[in-house]
Amino acid sequence: MPKKKTYHHGDLKNALIKAGVEILAKDGMGGLSLRKVASRAGVSHAAPYAHFADKQALIAAISTEGFRQLYTRISSVAEEYKNKPSMQLIEVAWAYVQFALDDRDRFKVMFSGVLEKEKEYPEFVEESQRNFQLVKMIVEANQASGMLRSGPSDLVALSAWGIIHGFIMLLLEGQISHTVLERASLRELVEFQLKQIMIGLDKESTN
């Protein structure tokens, strides 16, 4: 018979990332321990150290993988609405909000400073920059189609990203007041936020 299994996995490294994402979704950041991740992947508590220098390195890998998925989703929505300039920005923003809501704790890990010394993880930095470049390109397309004011595209991209990112952060933190959330759907709130920086939309859109 063939050698069946080397020890446990062909690819423990990715199995650990996957286990980490699952634990994050179930138990949140407070419940994410390296020992639990190892156990869920079916190996001893010391096995992860063959693939990750420490807990931070696993968190970096989880974040990096998250950025890859975010890029895929955002770029496919941007492509889909390429010929509908009036909707593209809003749909992209909405996809970003959904990404955050789909997996709140992974989003927090990516953006809330759980990962310290992020500079030490070049893949993490690269993936996060790739996402910003994408936003910048989308902003440039929206400036060309007259949906956004002209101006340095990286600064305008920062505004657009910031306004949606701030909204999500306040939302995830439960900082958005009850009365606001009762009056409008999340989708409407996102549109209202974004329309603040879009051109020719000085009318109120929500009451």
Add this chain to the structure above:
Amino acid sequence: MPKKKTYHHGDLKNALIKAGVEILAKDGMGGLSLRKVASRAGVSHAAPYAHFADKQALIAAISTEGFRQLYTRISSVAEEYKNKPSMQLIEVAWAYVQFALDDRDRFKVMFSGVLEKEKEYPEFVEESQRNFQLVKMIVEANQASGMLRSGPSDLVALSAWGIIHGFIMLLLEGQISHTVLERASLRELVEFQLKQIMIGLDKESTN
């Protein structure tokens, strides 16, 4: 002679909050342990449990105290620029940014979901809502003086807060690209962000 000291403190509860803030500033969230806080306050590791149900309760108290200080700073700046409508919003936003930068890790604790089940801490909820009400009032004053578009003041307040909050979060997370940070000062970036939602400022302000 008088009884000298009961055991150690007259007010261990506040001494623990203070010790927690100090450890947070020095060692960050990862270095904040209840045992270290107790030790810094000069008591045994079990003493905090006489004043806080658990570690989360101490974190809630630290956050609540942070919101109190934030309110004090924001409202005093708003008062100071009450008769200078063109500067008020920018100065308030700048004070918010400085508050975050002064004590990055405390800010993260307040806004990055380290505190789970925040609903269980009524003082925390109350202080955070008090801050939002303040922003709303400032927005209303700015609408009255023609600096901000009309519209439901709570939604506009959410936009203004969101855009600055998003900027800070991206900044603290190191997500703002090198090239952007080289071209403009933080102060200029904050102004650029805010001018996106202010009236009659369609010109570019930064190059």
Add this chain to the structure above:
DNA sequence: ACCTGAACACCGTTCAAGT
């Protein structure tokens, strides 16, 4: 090369006991 089991220092939390 990849994984295990024992070991160490540290942590959150509980509890009986002391004043």
Add this chain to the structure above:
DNA sequence: ACCTGAACACCGTTCAAGT
């Protein structure tokens, strides 16, 4: 009422050893 010291379960990390 306020605090201590011992105890327990859990955690991150290291290391000698096994295949």
